[in-house]
Every structure is written in C-alpha cells, then in structure tokens.
Amino acid sequence: MKILLVYPECPPTFWSFKYALKFIARKAAYPPLGLMTVAAMLPSGWERKLVDLNVGKLRDRDILWADYVFISAMMVQDVSVKEVLCRCKKLGRRVVAGGPLFTAGYAEYEGLVEHFVLNEAEITLPQFLQDLQGGTPKHIYTSLDAADMKKSPLPDRSLISKRHYGSMNIQYSRGCPFDCEFCNITSLFGRVPRTKTVEQLLAELDGIHALGWKGSVFIVDDNFIGNKRKLKDEVLPAIIGWMDSKKRPFTFITEASLNLSDDEELMEMMVRAGFDTVFIGIESPNAESLEECSKIANRNRDMVASVRKLQQSGLEVQGGFIVGFDRDPEQIFEMMIDFVQNSYIVTAMVGLLHALPDTRLYRRLKEEGRLLKEASGNNTDILINFVPTMDIKELVEGYKRVIGNIYSPKQFYRRARRFLREYRPSKGMHFHIRFNYLMALFKSILYIGILGRERFHYWGLVVWTLFRRPGMFHHAITLSIYGHHFRKVFKKTVLSC
Ligand code: B12
C-alpha cells in the first residue's frame, strides 16, 4: 500500500513567522507533527511519502503514486485543504482526513473525503486500518476516549527534511488542568494531563539529534506544567542529563500557564534543562475579563511582576492576549497597550475573541442567541463570529489600534530594549553560530537597517546592545526580524480587513 501524507498551506499569520523565516532561508516554522505521528502508526510494509505544502509543491504524479492520500489540517488551512481535496477527487484518489480541522467539523468536506479518522489517531487509526485490511472501511471513525500517551509512537521524522524548518517539535503531554471559557483544550484532551514516559521523550530527543539538528525545539504541549511533580522528579532531571551528555544542542520553547512564575524550583530546572522561552496566555489586563473567562492562573496577582520573574529567571515570555470579552471596558485597548509595553513582552500576540466549537463560551453565546457563525480559527482575521457587547466597529477599530501601536517600530524597539535589559538567560545557554544566523544578520542589515522604514530604531537597538548587553546581540537581531514579520502580517492581513 502506498500512502501520501499531505499538509496543506498555512496562510501568513502572526504565528506562521513566514516573513521572519526568510531571513534564515527556512520555509516553515515547524514540521507537521500530527502527520509524522500518523505515519509511524501505519503497517511497516507500507510505503509512505510526506508533502508539506508550506515547504514544497504537490505534484499530480505524487497524488497518482498513492493508493490513499492522508490529509491533516487546522481550520486556518481551509483554503488550501479544499484545493488539495479537489485535486485528489479529479485524479481519482481516495482521501483519509484527520486532525483538528476535520475533528472540529467534517461535514463541510463531505463528498471530497472517503474516510474521516477523527480525534486522537492513537485510538481511531488502528480501527480504520483493521477495517481497511479486512476490506470494510467505514466512513467515519470517532472516539471521545483519551489516548494513552505512553502508547503514542515515535513520530517518523525520516519523512521530513530538517533544512526547511525553523524549529523541530515534540509533544510530551495533552490536556490542561485549567478550564478557560474560550478554550477547547479541556473538551478535546481533558483536565488531567496525559504524558509520555521519560524514555519516550528521550527517544524523541535522540531522534531529532540524529537528524543533525541544532537549535530550537518546541514542546507543543497545551500546558507543559500541567503535572509539575512529574516534571521535577523525572522529566527535567532526565532532559538536563541528556542535554549535558550531548553538549547542549537544543534550546526549548513551550506553552505554560502563568503560575509557573510562583515556582522558583521549576523555573530554575526548566532553564537548566535548556528552556529559554515560554508562551503564556495572559489574555487580558482587565481583572473582570479574566474572571469572566475563568482564567484562574492569572487572577489576583500582579501579572507584570510575574512576567518579570520569568524574564529574570531566564525565560523570555511570549504572550497571548484577547480583546472582545463582555466585560472589557471601553478603555481596554489603551490598557492592553500599556500592559504589553510595561511587561516587556516583545512577542505579544493579540487576537479578537473567537467562539470555538466545543467551548463553554460557544455554548453560552448560543444560549444567549449571540452566535453568528462558525469560527475561522484565525483570531486575527477580524471575522468575529458572535455579537459582542461592545459596538463591533469600535471593537475592530480598537483592535487594529492595539496591533498598530504595539508593533510600530517606536513601541516595538522600546519594548525589545527594555526586555533585553531585564532578561537574564542561563549562563549555560549555548548559542550555536551557524551560517544561517550570519545570513540573518546580513539580511537584517540590508532589509531592516538600510531599506526598512524602521532603520533608525534598528540601529539604535544594535548599538545599544553592542555596548550594554553584547551577549544578547543575536537576541536583538532575532527580535528585530520578528518585528519586521509582525508589521508585514499586520499590513497584509489585519489592516486590509
Ligand atoms: C503547537 C500548536 C501550535 C503551534 C504550531 C502549529 C503547527 N502547525 O505545528 C503554533 C504556536 C504555531 C500554533 C499556531 C496556531 N494554532 Co495551534 N496548536 C498547537 C497545539 C498546542 C499542538 C499541535 C500539535 O503539534 N499537536 C501534536 C500532534 C501530534 O497532534 P495533532 O496534530 O492534533 O495530531 C493528532 C490527531 O489530530 C491526529 N491527526 C492529525 N492529523 C491527522 C491526519 C490523519 C489522516 C489522521 C488519520 C489523524 C490525524 O493524529 C495525531 C495523533 O493523535 C494544538 C492543541 C493540541 N493539543 O492539539 C493547537 C491547535 C492545533 N492550534 C490551533 C489554532 C487555532 C492555531 C492558530 C490558528 C491560532 C491563531 N489564532 O493564530 C495558529 C495558526 C498557525 C499558523 N500556522 O498560522 C487550534 C486548531 C483548531 C482547529 N480546529 O483547527 C488547536 C487545536 C488549539 C485549540 N485550542 O483549538 N499552534
């Protein structure tokens, strides 16, 4: 049996880092981990090929080569998904679809997909494969059972070429102990985090190391610190040992809740293990909005102080923010700008509230008769799918004002400088100078320092860093490149809406 695994194209979003990756000659931020995991579950004798449309082209002869095309996607990839499905239909190839887009709503793709294998593939895929081999495959496979992560296979990374990607990725756990109103993680993956074993995790690190990879590895968990005890007792000591034995080839980035800042020991161990960045859902500087969405980890605390603690312990904080809560006051936009500037969160991802299916928010708005349509999945596209309490025009204009302000060269570079002054990266952190980074430096000089409208701010940061924090030089260049990306996405997507 020949299986073609296809990952459709992602549009340029803040998260795609599309315009930043050009500086290091990479095409996509991460390889498609879902498909690599699925590939590892297929019978060993089957041939498999993976085409990631974010890094290469899908040729008709690839489709014609396959007996089955397996497709995986998020909602944001919808346009490319439909193109791929239509091509497969035209060329007469059967499609098996799975992953978050189809699990959230497969009905729209009826007629283009032969088999929907939904939810966690560790549970549904073996059932499909068994039926397929028995000659009686069904149309839909779905299960609300939670997969045992200890049985999740080692993703097949031999199917990708590392040179296309900005970072590698690993999933250690699924689920989150919190239950924020707008988030579907708990309904999808539960409130008790399920984890892989230390042996599985180390095998994944070995696998990435064997590719010759050096640099960033994203641990893609919903909330990495969901089970702190296990992290402290088993996982982090094992990663620290592994990193030391391999001369510290990686730096790690992950997603966590803000209560990480309450645990000195955990922060210190994560930094020793090689973590240098955490993405944290800050959501709102307004206490009432945090209460509305049950953001328990952020309530009743000085959030700026918590962020500062993380930065000073050696963890750069990237922040997720939301506007559009019912209890947002009319000054929310100015409050948001002030918070972002005062917290020195350089990579601040601000989005509009979206009501995703399978969330408490979705159910509440439906009951209140305020739900307008299904969400697009891209919370920066201005297509609000419910009736907000604030006037919609005011909300959209205010949102654009926030993004325009925090990514403006003046504000962005001011924040970057303040962050670099505050940040205390681990002394053991190894920065691997490679050709790609030198190329990024030269391209940043050309495209930002000479041709860019923000050139004065760029040179200001470069000179300041060289004199005041020379060890942070590569950070300063990376942040300048991120700023360039955010401004481009803002102009091309948000501003044009
Ligand atoms: C890491 C992550 C990211 C990363 C990397 C994304 C990437 N492409 O790798 C970053 C931070 C960049 C990101 C960004 C976004 N993300 Co995101 N992200 C995640 C997260 C936390 C983990 C994804 C992951 O790698 N999982 C590990 C792999 C192994 O799991 P998986 O892909 O789901 O695959 C499993 C099954 O789905 C299944 N499967 C998958 N594909 C297939 C295919 C077949 C044929 C079969 C049979 C089975 C199958 O098998 C796998 C094993 O069980 C998930 C939440 C989650 N826990 O899933 C959200 C999630 C995928 N993200 C989501 C969203 C909305 C986004 C954004 C749009 C957010 C935004 N508003 O901007 C952006 C868009 C990114 C872009 N490129 O433009 C949503 C998607 C919702 C949807 N229904 O489409 C999720 C589910 C979070 C949520 N709360 O709903 N994200």
Ligand code: SF4
């Ligand atoms: S802390 Fe994050 S992952 Fe957990 S429920 Fe809240 S938003 Fe979702």
